[in-house]
Amino acid sequence: xxxRAINFRDKLALIGDHWSPRVIAEMNDYQFKLxxxxxxFVWHRHADTDEVFIVLDGAMTLEFRDHxxxxxxxxxxxxxxxxxxxxxxxxxxxxxxxxxxxxxNTGDAGGAYTAPNDxxx
Amino acid sequence: xxxRAINFRDKLALIGDHWSPRVIAEMNDYQFKLxxxxxxFVWHRHADTDEVFIVLDGAMTLEFRDHxxxxxxxxxxxxxxxxxxxxxxxxxxxxxxxxxxxxxNTGDAGGAYTAPNDxxx
Numbered sequence: 001x002x003x004r005a006i007n008f009r010d011k012l013a014l015i016g017d018h019w020s021p022r023v024i025a026e027m028n029d030y031q032f033k034l035x036x037x038x039x040x041f042v043w044h045r046h047a048d049t050d051e052v053f054i055v056l057d058g059a060m061t062l063e064f065r066d067h068x069x070x071x072x073x074x075x076x077x078x079x080x081x082x083x084x085x086x087x088x089x090x091x092x093x094x095x096x097x098x099x100x101x102x103x104x105n106t107g108d109a110g111g112a113y114t115a116p117n118d119x120x121x
Numbered sequence: 122x123x124x125r126a127i128n129f130r131d132k133l134a135l136i137g138d139h140w141s142p143r144v145i146a147e148m149n150d151y152q153f154k155l156x157x158x159x160x161x162f163v164w165h166r167h168a169d170t171d172e173v174f175i176v177l178d179g180a181m182t183l184e185f186r187d188h189x190x191x192x193x194x195x196x197x198x199x200x201x202x203x204x205x206x207x208x209x210x211x212x213x214x215x216x217x218x219x220x221x222x223x224x225x226n227t228g229d230a231g232g233a234y235t236a237p238n239d240x241x242x
Contacts, residue, residue: 003188005196027171027199027219030151050148056195067124074177078148083165098148098219 008034008056011121012094018117021105033097034121041087044107051079051099058093062086095114129177131156132242133215141177141236142218154218154240165228172200172220176202179214183207 004025011024018100020034037060053062055071062077063086066069069077079085106114132145132155140162142154158181174183177191182188183198184207190198200206227235 003190005190005192005198007193008195008197019126025173025197025199027173028202030219032173032197051147052148052153058173069124069126071126074129076129076146077126078146078155081149096152100149 004015005091008020008094008096012036012056014121015039018092019105020119021115022119022121024121025099029101030098031101031118033099035095035097036092037087037089037095039089042106042109042111043084043086044109045082045084045103046079046099046103046107050081051103052097053087054096054098055080055093056096058089058091058095060078060087060089063088089116091120129215129217133157133177139213139227139241140234143240143242145242147222150222150223151219152222152239153221155158156211156216156218157213158216159206159213160210163227163230163232163234164205164207165230166205167200167220167224168203170221171202172224173218174200174208175199175208175217175219177215177217179210179212181208181210181214181216184209186231195238 006024015036018038021035023031023033025032055073056075059072127145136157136181139159142156144152144154176194180193194215
């Protein structure tokens, strides 16, 4: 049992690349992951799980096939399981993701944006 | 499927009491809850689940029987399941809790601080 809180800003300072979530904490079989994002990600879906996005610093958009949801700092959105989505950030944005252990960032899409899974910082 | 992000500040403005978590989102069988806290809570434990505390605004301490963990704005801590703890906040503090649906705020302790469960805002 650790005796220190996890500081988002300190952990984000260790991340130099985009679209590569790093695990900072685990609760039961769920993971909390930090990521820096910029640009447009790939369209993908997660067949087996919802996925939570929380914006810590900046702004982003979650594009869906029929609408889009804007998120600013201090905002949260739950992408329902099975729903195709594409995260987009015009400028660099820092986010916290919550999802079950083992979820791959590109879901069913794969491709060049697929990041190594379960990388802790 | 909602088309708007959930804004922590807007939701917190709807909460007038302390130690009474309100649900703002659900992901699979997990809930995200906001609370305002001030003073000392009761010692308690959750036998079946870890519990995540994230400080959105302010500062708090998680007291354990053998040590304490200080949390400031932008910090996260995972209380392991079964571990007795007591949240304390000298001044009012706004927090985000993540835990499985159905978890009662006072765990095994019960008593006057026990809040109605599954109350959404």
